[in-house]
Amino acid sequence: MPTAAMLVIGDEILSGRTQDVNVQVLAQALGAKGIGLAEVRMVPDVEAEIVGAVDALRSKYDHVFTSGGIGPTHDDITADCIAKAFGVGIDVREDARAILATNYADPENDLNEARLRMARIPDGAALIDNPISKAPGFTLGNVHVMAGVPKIFAVMVESVVATLEGGAPLISEEHRVESGEGDLAAPLAQIVARHPEVSIGSYPRIVDGRFQVNVVARAVDRAKLDAAMADIRTL
């Protein structure tokens, strides 16, 4: 199965001001395509941190998706960091400028210096369409650079993931047990051992003060998943 990592760029998540919602959107889109999200990192708007994380992740995984930092303000440094990570140049690109210009009645005046920052694209990158606010993302090598605003992130993910070569999608089912994990750990371990090609996880929750466990099984093969679920439903 192809692998992917996500890099969330931005002080607003790390400060606790904003609740991230993009990780789950990407994870679900990749899962449906048969690509496994294997790691997520969240780093601040600091060049060395972004460059270091991009380099670590792009050499380890088939794909890297970044969110955030591609707007027009002083703290939007993602595009420059990607160029630095790849050792390529970056400048305003005419096709990106033309796309931005369609946003304005009077682009000559409205497409100011700050907005033109959003047309700065690292050399060799392919643009990612942004039907909501026009400012494009881009793909360079195996790194897909997308906006952090959740609505824009979601449409960019959809268009990028559609172009990728996926694996066999994991199918999953779950079974809820109304008890603590301690009671089902031993029988569950036996079930796990009997179904080596099924990935089985046990996720405790507290609902209305009572412990519940969701046992989730994932597999590529429907028959193997069904066999494991038959065992899991005996818990």
Add this chain to the structure above:
Amino acid sequence: MPTAAMLVIGDEILSGRTQDVNVQVLAQALGAKGIGLAEVRMVPDVEAEIVGAVDALRSKYDHVFTSGGIGPTHDDITADCIAKAFGVGIDVREDARAILATNYADPENDLNEARLRMARIPDGAALIDNPISKAPGFTLGNVHVMAGVPKIFAVMVESVVATLEGGAPLISEEHRVESGEGDLAAPLAQIVARHPEVSIGSYPRIVDGRFQVNVVARAVDRAKLDAAMADIRTL
């Protein structure tokens, strides 16, 4: 300001099945204490990934907080991974076993082998109280190991963070501008340059189809924050 990182351990976040909520809880608790959350990583239930991330983070930051993987089931491998990262032994510890036993009317029978896994504590660690389900977390060196269940995570964070030496807490204020970022980027850059000791971020949102920007300023010093906010409110 002291720094911290968080390591979220668990396939359920990376698969997109579960929305993480623990990052924000930790970020806010650390912020109030004057400790900066500088990085987050999310990794699957895989020993090499957990050990590698713990080692990378504990050498780089003052504190590391982990969530997840300390229950009784086969996929709960965090305690063993921490022992491995530190190169210390791990076994059932009597004080942890005694705490778990208080959960059961008949501990001799109910405290089964699976539940006893939750009393396996790396050598040299200090226990973290869990008033909700008893199974303790632990602190080893600068690594604080906590449950992933949000309610338990939150009480463990509260008790651990209270014991840490903090810095001067950042105070923050925000100002909302009803426009796109492109219009305020240039004046905002001038404001940022005028207030070097204030950290200023610009966070675009789409609300009912219209662009908004939250400009957030953070500083240790109230007077400096007020001066920056006076400028920001002119935007």
